[in-house]
Amino acid sequence: MTKNFLSIVIPLYNKQNSIRRAIESVLVQSYQNFEIIIVNDGSTDDSLLEVERIKDPRITLISINNSGVAFARNLGIDKARSKYVCLLDGDDEYYTEFLAEINKMISVNSNCSLYSCRYEVVDSKGHLKIGNLSLEVNYFGIVSDFYKEYSRSRSLVCSSSVCINKDLFNKVGGFPVGKKTGEDIYVWLNLNLLAPTFFSSKILSLIHQDAENRTNTRVQREVPYHLYYYLFLNFDSADKRIISYCYKSSVIQSVDALFNRNIHVFNLYLNMFKEKFYSTYIFLKFLRFFPVRLISIVKNIRDKITVKVKG
Template sequence: MPLFSVIVPLYNKEKSIQNTLKSALDQTFTDFEIIIINDGSTDQSESKALAINDSRIRLFSTENQGVSAARNYGIAKASGTLIAFLDADDYWFPNHLKQLSELYEMFPQCGLYCTNYERFYNPNKIIKPTYIAIPHHPWKGIVNDFFQSSYIDRIAWTSAVAVPKTVIDTAGNFKTTITLGAGEDTDLWLRIALRFDVAFDNEISARHMLDAENRVSLASTLKRSFAKLDEFKEEEKNNPSLKKYLDLHRIFFAIRHKLAGDVKTFNFYMQSVDRSNIPFKTKIILAMPTFLIRKLYAFKKYLEQKNILISIYD
């Protein structure tokens, strides 16, 4: 039985899947299996994956049901103690699984193991995340407040985490009612972090490929089913950092729906937000008419092409 089962959901990633798999196979820590779930791809993704011959790879094909169902199917097929996730357009540096294995050895009681990562837009724009209350020097340990540390950037990013399979059995799988990258991973990490400690290694070991093809984040807002976040209402009453963390997500979801013209869903999210948790810049944006927000959003995208990043959430 391997220590890691690496779950790779695959949907129309013919240009990136081989590079992604190669990054997994090149790990210095070798006690793992790779489970690829071809989620009804309509391009050459499956043949590209099958062209890589390695006994550690198993591939299963299903009808297209979405990334949550694909990951859940992979978990059901996994034989490893720890479940690691790798999206088919992301990349691991050679020490990634070694770092996760060391975290597991040092902190076996944890429910979530995370390593640091970078966001790759192009060779001239590679961004390192910003965390609250995490040391800048090389550090690995238990995160004191998972929610507070994730106000700006997420401590847990799907292609840089591992979860004991027994923890998933306790916390539950990815929700298939949340679709197209609209918070299904955030929802699961929330459920785990409320029950278990989270360990983190701040050395970068993975790369979030934001130049990749067919990213679900580019899907139309109105075609996506977002996490409602209302199941955490009781916990957030007595947990101020959780409340702020949830409110920041609600604000993000609300603005996306306002831009899409869905006022009803915008109001659904905003009605639960404590105004003291709304950043100053975001209050200004929320007060603007929709047409002006759209213009600002387009300008923000233009600046991103020039390698200038602006956030309204800090």
């Protein structure tokens, strides 16, 4: 099997309690042919000090003024020496065989746009959860219909489970700078227009939703960028598979906003649906008058179907 040199890019902003865990999860990998590029995005806590305490020649630390996670990732990818760049958020961690599995996938097919392993999640209450997967339990190979499988799965791709093809990433134009949510999904959707995703169903990364300064706890007042971009800005010119994915996702997101009584975001979805999906717009306006308890029941049923609590 080919031993591909891999780059790991970690954007860092105020993760002093978790960044050491993330870095050490890379250093103890069974596969050791890699470099780590950490982009300190203007942290104001002791994150930088935590990184500097770890002495390893494979670590490159870049410090910049705060510019957002998209800019930090783009910079790290630009500096990466490998064509294959793994991403890891400063909150999260790899299991020890993650890089070995990525290398195995690349060795089988070196021309994919994304390589991803299944992941699990620790939620804010400390519960370990795994999202559903529409593919076979022991899946290893090309995802033939990425958009369909992505819309049906909740543990297929995330920003701490992927390795990207740098050449194709550059053709996409990188992560859209200045966007705070959905900028990563925008990239996954576009990369799969250029080449397929290779997926392994082995659970090899852990997402810490309980970590400090997570995006999903900081940004709650906007429609994710990929949904707004495709359903509002570029609806007529976008690939129909992407439109279908974004439509399904936006309906779920709008109902979640209503359940959480985030009326500002719910109204943003309403305005987005009004022009292109008028029947959905009417349905959601009607749904707004439903008791929150009834919406909660439906949401809980969906969550039980799509997410399994492991412990």
